Amino acid sequence: QKEVEQNSGPLSVPEGAIASLNCTYSDRGSQSFFWYRQYSGKSPELIMSIYSNGDKEDGRFTAQLNKASQYVSLLIRDSQPSDSATYLCAAATGANNLFFGTGTRLTVIP
Amino acid sequence: DAGVTQSPTHLIKTRGQQVTLRCSPISGHKSVSWYQQVLGQGPQFIFQYYEKEERGRGNFPDRFSARQFPNYSSELNVNALLLGDSALYLCASSLVSYPNTGELFFGEGSRLTVL
Numbered sequence: 001q002k003e004v005e006q007n008s009g010p011l012s013v014p015e016g017a018i019a020s021l022n023c024t025y026s027d028r029g030s031q032s033f034f035w036y037r038q039y040s041g042k043s044p045e046l047i048m049s050i051y052s053n054g055d056k057e058d059g060r061f062t063a064q065l066n067k068a069s070q071y072v073s074l075l076i077r078d079s080q081p082s083d084s085a086t087y088l089c090a091a092a093t094g095a096n097n098l099f100f101g102t103g104t105r106l107t108v109i110p
Numbered sequence: 111d112a113g114v115t116q117s118p119t120h121l122i123k124t125r126g127q128q129v130t131l132r133c134s135p136i137s138g139h140k141s142v143s144w145y146q147q148v149l150g151q152g153p154q155f156i157f158q159y160y161e162k163e164e165r166g167r168g169n170f171p172d173r174f175s176a177r178q179f180p181n182y183s184s185e186l187n188v189n190a191l192l193l194g195d196s197a198l199y200l201c202a203s204s205l206v207s208y209p210n211t212g213e214l215f216f217g218e219g220s221r222l223t224v225l
Contacts, residue, residue: 004152032212034213034214036216042218043198043200043216043217043218043219044153044200044216045216046213046214046215049213088152088153090152097143097155097158097166097168098153098155098214099155100145100152100153100154101152102150102151102152103151103152
């Protein structure tokens, strides 16, 4: 059983639209959740972290966490072609490591 | 400020050989983790070190080993390489003290190809 699951994608949105990325996790003991962006051939880059239920906004990015539903999402408003990348959802399910999903590839079409 | 630095960036080995990958964390970070990322998959946890002690180990065979030095840099060793070890090996550092995970900051990775 996978610890963290994400939309299989790929996801394509037009420039200026809202991109919605979703993630579920299996371990109810998970306390910390993260979204990473990974450009092709590059390493993951931290975008957002969220620790409590509700929304957390940072610029064009909003992370949402619902621990009862074991669900995490990332919204990207006013999507830009530079947002085209693979987005990785991660959950801290143990004391000392992250479990990552397989990632959702997002393409923003100019 | 320098981020996480890894070396070498690319390397090619043959089956049965051994490889050592190196990592220097962000200044002030005492926790270093290693992840393996196979093409098309998310990173998989291999090891975490904090204050020079192993604090966690993922589901990898004993051919994988690591250590952390007094300056908090780290090495990952893989013995008896298999074709399936071909992957991007990522090092990440964290400011948060064990046992919390905190935010991980990744280096650019070492891309290993095993022929």
